[in-house]
Amino acid sequence: MPKVGMEPLRRDALVRATITEIGRAGTLDVTVAQIARRAGMSSALAHHYFGSKEQIFLAAMRHILTIYGAEIRGALAAADGHEGRVRAVIRASFSEGSFRREVVSAWLHFYVLAQTQPEAARLLRIYQRRLRSNLLVPLRGLVGDRAGQLADRLSAMIDGVYLREALSGQPPDRAKAVRLVEGVLAASLIEDAA
Amino acid sequence: MPKVGMEPLRRDALVRATITEIGRAGTLDVTVAQIARRAGMSSALAHHYFGSKEQIFLAAMRHILTIYGAEIRGALAAADGHEGRVRAVIRASFSEGSFRREVVSAWLHFYVLAQTQPEAARLLRIYQRRLRSNLLVPLRGLVGDRAGQLADRLSAMIDGVYLREALSGQPPDRAKAVRLVEGVLAASLIEDAA
Amino acid sequence: MPKVGMEPLRRDALVRATITEIGRAGTLDVTVAQIARRAGMSSALAHHYFGSKEQIFLAAMRHILTIYGAEIRGALAAADGHEGRVRAVIRASFSEGSFRREVVSAWLHFYVLAQTQPEAARLLRIYQRRLRSNLLVPLRGLVGDRAGQLADRLSAMIDGVYLREALSGQPPDRAKAVRLVEGVLAASLIEDAA
Amino acid sequence: MPKVGMEPLRRDALVRATITEIGRAGTLDVTVAQIARRAGMSSALAHHYFGSKEQIFLAAMRHILTIYGAEIRGALAAADGHEGRVRAVIRASFSEGSFRREVVSAWLHFYVLAQTQPEAARLLRIYQRRLRSNLLVPLRGLVGDRAGQLADRLSAMIDGVYLREALSGQPPDRAKAVRLVEGVLAASLIEDAA
DNA sequence: AATGAATGAGGATTCATTCAT
DNA sequence: GATGAATGAATCCTCATTCAT
Numbered sequence: 026m027p028k029v030g031m032e033p034l035r036r037d038a039l040v041r042a043t044i045t046e047i048g049r050a051g052t053l054d055v056t057v058a059q060i061a062r063r064a065g066m067s068s069a070l071a072h073h074y075f076g077s078k079e080q081i082f083l084a085a086m087r088h089i090l091t092i093y094g095a096e097i098r099g100a101l102a103a104a105d106g107h108e109g110r111v112r113a114v115i116r117a118s119f120s121e122g123s124f125r126r127e128v129v130s131a132w133l134h135f136y137v138l139a140q141t142q143p144e145a146a147r148l149l150r151i152y153q154r155r156l157r158s159n160l161l162v163p164l165r166g167l168v169g170d171r172a173g174q175l176a177d178r179l180s181a182m183i184d185g186v187y188l189r190e191a192l193s194g195q196p197p198d199r200a201k202a203v204r205l206v207e208g209v210l211a212a213s214l215i216e217d218a219a
Numbered sequence: 220m221p222k223v224g225m226e227p228l229r230r231d232a233l234v235r236a237t238i239t240e241i242g243r244a245g246t247l248d249v250t251v252a253q254i255a256r257r258a259g260m261s262s263a264l265a266h267h268y269f270g271s272k273e274q275i276f277l278a279a280m281r282h283i284l285t286i287y288g289a290e291i292r293g294a295l296a297a298a299d300g301h302e303g304r305v306r307a308v309i310r311a312s313f314s315e316g317s318f319r320r321e322v323v324s325a326w327l328h329f330y331v332l333a334q335t336q337p338e339a340a341r342l343l344r345i346y347q348r349r350l351r352s353n354l355l356v357p358l359r360g361l362v363g364d365r366a367g368q369l370a371d372r373l374s375a376m377i378d379g380v381y382l383r384e385a386l387s388g389q390p391p392d393r394a395k396a397v398r399l400v401e402g403v404l405a406a407s408l409i410e411d412a413a
Numbered sequence: 414m415p416k417v418g419m420e421p422l423r424r425d426a427l428v429r430a431t432i433t434e435i436g437r438a439g440t441l442d443v444t445v446a447q448i449a450r451r452a453g454m455s456s457a458l459a460h461h462y463f464g465s466k467e468q469i470f471l472a473a474m475r476h477i478l479t480i481y482g483a484e485i486r487g488a489l490a491a492a493d494g495h496e497g498r499v500r501a502v503i504r505a506s507f508s509e510g511s512f513r514r515e516v517v518s519a520w521l522h523f524y525v526l527a528q529t530q531p532e533a534a535r536l537l538r539i540y541q542r543r544l545r546s547n548l549l550v551p552l553r554g555l556v557g558d559r560a561g562q563l564a565d566r567l568s569a570m571i572d573g574v575y576l577r578e579a580l581s582g583q584p585p586d587r588a589k590a591v592r593l594v595e596g597v598l599a600a601s602l603i604e605d606a607a
Numbered sequence: 608m609p610k611v612g613m614e615p616l617r618r619d620a621l622v623r624a625t626i627t628e629i630g631r632a633g634t635l636d637v638t639v640a641q642i643a644r645r646a647g648m649s650s651a652l653a654h655h656y657f658g659s660k661e662q663i664f665l666a667a668m669r670h671i672l673t674i675y676g677a678e679i680r681g682a683l684a685a686a687d688g689h690e691g692r693v694r695a696v697i698r699a700s701f702s703e704g705s706f707r708r709e710v711v712s713a714w715l716h717f718y719v720l721a722q723t724q725p726e727a728a729r730l731l732r733i734y735q736r737r738l739r740s741n742l743l744v745p746l747r748g749l750v751g752d753r754a755g756q757l758a759d760r761l762s763a764m765i766d767g768v769y770l771r772e773a774l775s776g777q778p779p780d781r782a783k784a785v786r787l788v789e790g791v792l793a794a795s796l797i798e799d800a801a
Numbered sequence: 802a803a804t805g806a807a808t809g810a811g812g813a814t815t816c817a818t819t820c821a822t
Numbered sequence: 823g824a825t826g827a828a829t830g831a832a833t834c835c836t837c838a839t840t841c842a843t
Binding site for chain 5: 417418419420423454455456457458461
């Protein structure tokens, strides 16, 4: 049995291990050796596949973004109406795939990474833009010109809820998170109608 | 030049240098040597006064909290009426003393530190509780039983705006930050009245 | 030149280097860097294999004890009669493997280490118990109930001679050392017969 | 009240503190700051009086030797006959002033110091010579030409008992120590008579 | 493909010692 | 006489990274 085609498996294992370890340790100060051990291989192999610790971190960020994007797409496809679509984006942001303890923790740490890593900053901007645009489109249908303002509002709320969740030390409470953000949405719509 | 009574001066210089350096470097991975150099002394002296890097970080957190607390108190003293008080808390949160580039950056990093450092976690809880209670009291006068829900909403917004600011790479825009949070407040009050 | 299976070689080289360096420096204040350099490797590798300086020291103690134990066993196997066995233990205590300048010096320093290091203390107790019991058994055959007293006497003499040797600064004089302890044995046996 | 004549008091306090701290810590790795603190002064003052840590240690050794010498002289003055004098030396070696926990511990550590410090080695040789000669003189009266051999024997026993005591971790047992060494003396005298 | 071996570069911390007051 | 202030030098230890096999 030749050991061919191992590369994607190894890379994937490392990416998952990275998120797990960052979540577990509660720091970016995770060693390559730790990540590699959890992924079941030597740190030398991790370097072989990724070249540097930096690249491992970036791959983990991309992984999280990819999953998040997929969840958003899925939710939007199943949603009806403008408001339905906004709610779908909100709910997808706190869905099972993304709003897990380690993922949220890793996410917070990637925010920190983005302060020094240009590529990490770029990825984060992509996320922010995507989130904003996903909100903006259906919001236009709901509130017209006020959509931009409302998109900023909801984006900030989502990030704020994430931040608080990352710190709480408790298992994330999806329902409560959604309720908080949807509360702002509801208030904003009433305000608009008034 | 008397050489006595240096301790408070040195400690203060180190605390300020810590915030500056964390903000500048964009990481908690700041060496004691860097901090000490910026504060104009040897790293040995920094250890002499604080005992460990951990203590230096905690002192910096306390410093930020102290200033924030003072600003809140000042703003509340000058405010009139329930809504005035809520607005005062919001504005104080983005006041000149606290909503500066380095302070916001350092603050984000202290959030991360709190994931591993019990004392840092304690300080953070103090901040969160204080913020919530500062909002809760005047909100009760405005919306009664919905005050708790609204306090959570505004707290999350404030943190979300902070988080986004930490990442923007731009000098913080106080006015815009206040506008965002006050927007949520306004919408919530209309919603309540409806 | 295969580069596998280096671990035992490296560990061994470090253990020997430790004893040599302690003997040469005349202190426990030997740096890991010194030990590693003498063993022909980087200090990082030394830490890689032993984890800490403490563990390096303990391994060196164990090494000395192991050799000492082997010499005792060998001498006892070749000895005849009760008195022959006592003499064998005495001679083995001052044999070439154990009664060398650096080993004696290192040994003295391990005595000191045992004052603060529980594991070092344990190893030392093992040595003391082993020495005593090795003397006790054949002494029982010679002097019956007085064996315990005599074992203490001879043990103290052996340690005293070691201590003096560690200080002499001269190459150890095996013959003289053995003569001193055997002198006490002879006198004790005469005393017993009288 | 002028602060004159403080020097001898300060020096004395430091010397005592040194012995106490070495005994307490079980290491020579005692900091000047620790010693000074226990002596009730700043480490700067300790340096002012002694110039260096080395000198502090040497003064402590001299102090121990001085007391030991005084005890020997006192015991010899009160002793009768050759054997009485030998016994007096033995007993003085384990007298209350010298055979205390911290003193014995400090003594062991000074043995270690002597391996690197020429002056400490010199002091130790003085002690050894003095002990030997104190034993030699009365032993000549008892066993004539065998006195040298016996003096070596008893000296080694005394040091051996000290060493074991330093390690035992128990409060020193004066009576047992004396018994052990006097046992060798008794046996040696019987051997001589035979 | 995979890894044990190996290291250079750093970083926190400690401490004897000096100096100005 | 006495001390707080201050530091350079050293040491243990960690880790990303490289390399030979």
